[in-house]
Amino acid sequence: MTSPAALLSGQTPLAVRMRPVSLDEVAGQRHLLRAGSPIVALADPEASSPGAVSIILWGPPGTGKTTLAQAIARSSGRRFVELSAITAGVKDVREVMQEAITQRDLYGQTTILFLDEIHRFTKAQQDALLPGVENGWVILIAATTENPSFSVISPLLSRSLLLTLQPLTDDDIGVLVDRAVVDARGLGGAVTLSDEARSALIRLASGDARRALTGLEAGAAVALSHAAAETDEAAAPGAIPEVSADDVAQAVDKALLRYDRQGDEHYDVISAFIKSIRGSDPDAALHYLARMIEAGEDPRFIARRLVISASEDVGLADPQALGIAVAAADAVAFIGMPEGRIPLAEATVYLATTAKSNAAYVGIDAAIADIRAGGFGRVPPHLRDAHYPGAKRLGHGRGYRYSHDSEYGIVPQQYLPDELDGKHYYEPKNLGAERDIAARLERIRRILGDR
DSSP states (O other), X not given: OOOHHHHTTTOSOHHHHTOOSSGGGOOSOGXXXXXXXXXXXXXXXXXXXXXXXXXXXXXXXTSSHHXXXXXXXXXXXXXXXXXXXXXXXXXXXXXXXXXXXXXXXXXXXOEEEEEETGGGSOHHHHHTTHHHHHTTSEEEEEEESSOHHHHSOHXXXXXXXXXXXXXXXHHHHHHHHHHHHHSXXXXXXXXXXXXXXXXXXXXXXXTOHHHHHHHHHHHHHHHHHHHHHOOSTTSOTTOOOEEOHHHHHHHHTSOOOOOOTTSHHHHHHHHHHHHHHHTTOHHHHHXXXXXXXXXXXXXXXXXXXXXXXXXXXXXXXXXXXHHHHHHHHHHHHHHOTXXXXXXXXXXXXXXXXXXXXXXXXXXXXXXXXXXXXXXXOOOOGGGSOOOSTTTGGGTTTTTOOOGGGSTTSOOOOOXXXXXXXXXXXXXXXXXXXXXXXXXHHHHXXXXXXXX
């Protein structure tokens, strides 16, 4: 049994100690761990190395990317090398590649290179990985929280298999917490966990295993400290301390909000947040923003919703709104939390208090509806591309009038296909900056012949 002194002594963090040693211990990600899947094949010691494929693991923090990589290495018996894109450079990558070749040629041993946070690598650094991946010097397992389509170079993507990890469910987190309480690698039964504390840890985790285990470790330390301070005779000799919900709250220094990223509260709060912005109530919007921040919601999710709100609900009534929302999203990605709450709050208040119009949003949906219903037709001949050989012979571009040759920069000619000529999708509202757009558009449509 783990002693209270060991739990409080600053040893290796509980989340690290409890990392699974095999794929059988991995919680969640069942869609990636079916028989015959690439991860299972990589972990099979009987599998032939030439058939192994490099993989990129994409998912939120705490979903098991590092865990899967280490479990693969331990199960397969392959040599395992870990690099972090935060500290490693091209020189480190080349050294790993050279050593991998040596290990392969001298000992017949395959190397797994686990590269954490690959999105932080520059293009040149990612280029350094290509020879090793392409020639099979290493089996690359790269982890990222960012969309690989934008953060990983195309040649590396094409040579790797992209696997997407999902946030852990409440049941998955519960399994990990329960195991950590009794496992010899974890708390070894030095404490018990009340049902309320267990539920609190699951809520605070928000799908992040590392956060749940860190909270458990901190809560256990609080419970053990209280037990050590007990001097009254009512304390039964050898009694095992129980971690309570209050211990967890004291350890993480926050109220135990009822908030579950997989449950109703997640959707209810974000819905109330967006509707408060749409309803121009900055106080309510800040309240729901604070609830999400304190519950550990991913700030990038909040930022994405602000960008959508700026386009959907504010639109051209205030053309600056989208820029402010995007700037807030960039700022959160750049500075992280907790400071990221400040640009999020700034964007929230701005969107809630500015003029609003959904005219552009309504317009694109109407246009898409026509397209899906088959209402598109051919591009008018005078608007077709006339630059390739033979285009002019087909009449492409014939009769096109260059707008800048006109005094007003607008010339009357047809732009929509014949089947839609005269259709109006965008109808600006008499609100904010869109009031001026409406007046200008009315003049434009008169010049165009109200087509």
